[in-house]
Amino acid sequence: AQTVTQSQPEMSVQEAETVTLSCTYDTSESDYYLFWYKQPPSRQMILVIRQEAYKQQNATENRFSVNFQKAAKSFSLKISDSQLGDAAMYFCAYRSHGSGNTGKLIFGQGTTLQVKP
């Protein structure tokens, strides 16, 4: 079974600075997707960024980028130029592809990010 681990329960960053959130996962599959979701106090889960395992290039979405290390099974999220609105809980998530092709997401425990003005 696949597992996702976020070892940082809480992180803080100064506004305009850069912060990196860590995520490791375990799987025997070769084809899968990885995601970072943001959950603000409103509890609405918002997709931040997506990475396909078959792509070597790291995904980037504006101020958000990932460092995807497939061999190490590591998937970290870097937030540049942090803004107060980035304060939220961030979840790393895994989804199978190929033969396990369903919508099931496996989530990490989450990292609460505090942004200090």
Place this chain on the structure above:
Amino acid sequence: KAGVTQTPRYLIKTRGQQVTLSCSPISGHRSVSWYQQTPGQGLQFLFEYFSETQRNKGNFPGRFSGRQFSNSRSEMNVSTLELGDSALYLCASSRNGGTNAEAFFGQGTRLTVV
């Protein structure tokens, strides 16, 4: 384009009762997944429905059930409620549940069992 709609937003129930939660996916989305979120267990997958069929199921007791209608709307039911069922229940929809389909979440239903 309307997002994923979950109703009701808040519920208070008594132990032993049953409850039904509703999820209306984004138009055109055929996959609906349900998750339970608690402070202790985090986000756990309950089940997924695709074209009215349960395609995947998490490790929850049989008290948790669901269904999907022909218009892709989904309901989940919890019978014989226990205090431990208090949680935020999140619904997510996607176009076909796989192949690079982004999952969109509703705002959740906060269930409190007293």
